[in-house]
Amino acid sequence: MITREPEFFPESITWIGQLGRIGVGASRSVGRAGILLAQTILAMRFMFVKRSRHAIMDQMYVSGIKSILVISIVAIFTGMILALQTGIELMRFNQQVNVGTAVMVSMLREMGPFMTGLILAACVGSSMAAQLGTMVVSEEIEALDVMEIDPVRFLVMPRLVAMMVMTPLLSFFTCMTGILGGGIVAITQLHVSWEAYINNAFWLAAEKDLFVGLFKAFLFGVIITIVSCHEGFSTTNGAVGVGLSTRKAVIECFLYILIVGYVVTRLFYL
Amino acid sequence: MIDFNNVTKVLGNNTVLDGMDLHIEEGETFVLVGPSGTGKSVTLKHIVSLMTPDSGSVKVMGEDISQCSKKRKEEVLSNFGYLFQGGALLAWMSVADNVALPLIEKTNMKRKDIYEKVYNALELVGLEDDGDKMPSSISGGMKKRAGLARAIIRDPQIVLYDEPTSGLDPVMARTIDHLIVDLNEKKPGMTSLVVTHDLHSALSIADRIGLLYLGKVIVDLPPDEFIKSEDPEVVKFLEAQYITKRGSWEKERK
Ligand SMILES: Nc1ncnc2c1ncn2[C@@H]1O[C@H](COP(=O)(O)OP(=O)(O)OP(=O)(O)O)[C@@H](O)[C@H]1O
Numbered sequence: 001m002i003t004r005e006p007e008f009f010p011e012s013i014t015w016i017g018q019l020g021r022i023g024v025g026a027s028r029s030v031g032r033a034g035i036l037l038a039q040t041i042l043a044m045r046f047m048f049v050k051r052s053r054h055a056i057m058d059q060m061y062v063s064g065i066k067s068i069l070v071i072s073i074v075a076i077f078t079g080m081i082l083a084l085q086t087g088i089e090l091m092r093f094n095q096q097v098n099v100g101t102a103v104m105v106s107m108l109r110e111m112g113p114f115m116t117g118l119i120l121a122a123c124v125g126s127s128m129a130a131q132l133g134t135m136v137v138s139e140e141i142e143a144l145d146v147m148e149i150d151p152v153r154f155l156v157m158p159r160l161v162a163m164m165v166m167t168p169l170l171s172f173f174t175c176m177t178g179i180l181g182g183g184i185v186a187i188t189q190l191h192v193s194w195e196a197y198i199n200n201a202f203w204l205a206a207e208k209d210l211f212v213g214l215f216k217a218f219l220f221g222v223i224i225t226i227v228s229c230h231e232g233f234s235t236t237n238g239a240v241g242v243g244l245s246t247r248k249a250v251i252e253c254f255l256y257i258l259i260v261g262y263v264v265t266r267l268f269y270l
Numbered sequence: 271m272i273d274f275n276n277v278t279k280v281l282g283n284n285t286v287l288d289g290m291d292l293h294i295e296e297g298e299t300f301v302l303v304g305p306s307g308t309g310k311s312v313t314l315k316h317i318v319s320l321m322t323p324d325s326g327s328v329k330v331m332g333e334d335i336s337q338c339s340k341k342r343k344e345e346v347l348s349n350f351g352y353l354f355q356g357g358a359l360l361a362w363m364s365v366a367d368n369v370a371l372p373l374i375e376k377t378n379m380k381r382k383d384i385y386e387k388v389y390n391a392l393e394l395v396g397l398e399d400d401g402d403k404m405p406s407s408i409s410g411g412m413k414k415r416a417g418l419a420r421a422i423i424r425d426p427q428i429v430l431y432d433e434p435t436s437g438l439d440p441v442m443a444r445t446i447d448h449l450i451v452d453l454n455e456k457k458p459g460m461t462s463l464v465v466t467h468d469l470h471s472a473l474s475i476a477d478r479i480g481l482l483y484l485g486k487v488i489v490d491l492p493p494d495e496f497i498k499s500e501d502p503e504v505v506k507f508l509e510a511q512y513i514t515k516r517g518s519w520e521k522e523r524k
């Protein structure tokens with residue numbers, strides 16, 4: 001939901017009142033983000049209209065392709081760290097061949113979607129919040145309203161569709177790059193041959209791991225878009241407010257990614 | 271056409287509109303003047319229901335705009351053009367695309383026809399060479415003129431101008447005045463509400479001038495009488511702009 005009119009609340013004097021204010025504010029914010037999600041899903045019926053297709057393509061490029069470089073670097077090092085840490089332990093039992101499985105499973109299940117989510121929250125989420133926040137501050141959202149162009153359909157829907165597609169793809173890319181990084185460590189530090197590493201990696205990898213990971217990434221994409229757009233739309237107080245909502249967007253995305261990541265793992269693996 | 275009945279609006283602890291009454295007839299050019307921060311922009315926002323009154327009602331085309339159904343509201347809004355104080359161009363689109371946006375989104379016109387119309391509108395505001403530029407690389411006055419082109423691109427019935435001439439050089443300011451007058455002449459029945467600080471332009475384009483002060487329209491007179499008004503606020507306003515030659519103001523429109 002997009003709030004258009006500025007809202008004012010009287011100062012509360014006691015700490016109980018302030019605590020209550022925080023509680024009400026937080027639940028109101030979650031509720032509004034939920035309404036925004038529902039509105040955006042409704043607006044998806046315009047997904048295949050020509051002008052929306054262009055916007056979606058643009059957003060896919062901006063949010064997906066432009067983050068690939070950062071994601072690759074992070075993914076490679078994540079894989080290397082995983083391989084090194086588990087490899088050192090496995091070496092004690094002379095089991096370092098199994099490092100492939102360790103990297104593969106943790107990448108697919110957790111680290112792939114998780115790292116992708118964090119990076120996209122930092123790169124894409126922050127820029128969404130900043131961009132929409134600036135639009136609020138410079139009356140552009142109001143201008144869209146007067147022109148009867150629905151800001152949810154025009155701005156949020158293309159971002160959501162793009163992120164729903166790109167986050168799982170990028171997550172898959174992160175996993176594969178991470179395995180590559182792990183392989184480098186396996187060959188150079190652990191003296192495991194490339195064939196042994198790869199065979200071992202794909203030997204135990206289950207389809208379930210892949211699909212649960214992709215599902216997680218999909219959820220993270222939705223979270224990042226909706227949280228960031230909602231924070232952007234709630235911007236008040238000019239340029240200072242834009243900075244504040246950008247910060248809030250990134251923090252909230254991180255938080256929700258961690259919580260949802262845990263919940264999904266708990267649901268599928270216990 | 272536009273009727274404010276006893277409208278009150280409080281923002282924070284600041285009563286911006288305080289029992290305001292304002293009635294604008296169809297086909298009229300009404301100019302609203304007033305000191306900075308008295309609520310002129312807030313008044314305009316009430317007309318297109320970007321803000322809703324705390325009490326009282328705002329009626330547009332006989333319809334209470336903040337109460338009526340969504341569909342009816344859309345119908346009413348489709349008659350409006352709105353020039354925002356800062357232009358409010360979308361930052362990631364070129365000037366021409368910004369002006370074209372209402373046509374692309376709301377009509378089924380062909381691309382070629384749309385851009386023909388867009389460049390005609392840009393020519394009217396003197397921006398025919400700047401269509402490809404991005405809003406971030408043009409000046410504040412140019413943004414305002416591009417916003418004006420966007421406001422009038424759909425041939426609206428009612429146009430709301432928020433300070434169309436502030437920040438423009440005097441020559442361009444007069445060009446915009448002429449444009450506003452021309453638009454009204456070309457399209458009979460077109461209603462304009464112009465917010466401005468510029469009394470020169472107010473006196474030359476207005477059918478009526480209203481002075482907004484402390485949340486009310488305290489003076490509401492045709493230009494010839496406005497200039498003769500003895501109201502202390504009006505006198506202050508006129509003298510601040512060196513308009514002391516009372517009574518002999520030449521109207522631009524003959
Ligand atoms: N979003 C808002 N939140 C809080 N107060 C606001 C908001 N918008 C306007 N106001 C207050 O309402 C009053 C009127 O503002 P408005 O923008 O209508 O002034 P204005 O007459 O258009 O002035 P100017 O000529 O400088 O544009 C100001 O005192 C301002 O502080």
Ligand SMILES: [Mg+2]
Nearest residue numbers: 310311355432
């Ligand atoms: Mg204003």
